[in-house]
Amino acid sequence: MENNGNNIQIGCPGTEGTLAMARVPVQPWGPVYDGSTALSRGTLFPALDLPYIGKEAVK
Numbered sequence: 020m021e022n023n024g025n026n027i028q029i030g031c032p033g034t035e036g037t038l039a040m041a042r043v044p045v046q047p048w049g050p051v052y053d054g055s056t057a058l059s060r061g062t063l064f065p066a067l068d069l070p071y072i073g074k075e076a077v078k
Contacts, residue, residue, distance in 0.1 A: 049066055057063045 046064070046066075049064065051057070051063050052060060052065060052068075060068050062068050
C-alpha cells in the first residue's frame with residue numbers, strides 16, 4: 020500500500036483512487052444525562068439514545 024498524496028494504491032498497480040469519504044454532521048449541544056443514567060443508557064446525549072427494538076416487539 021503506497022500513499023501518493025491524496026491517491027492510495029492498493030494491491031495491483033494502476034488501481035488508484037479514493038477509498039472512502041465520510042460526512043459527519045455537527046452535533047448541536049443540548050441537554051445531557053447525569054453520569055449514572057449515561058452509563059446505563061450508553062450515551063451522554065438523550066438525542067442519541069436510540070434503544071434497539073428487536074423482532075420480538077413486532078406483532
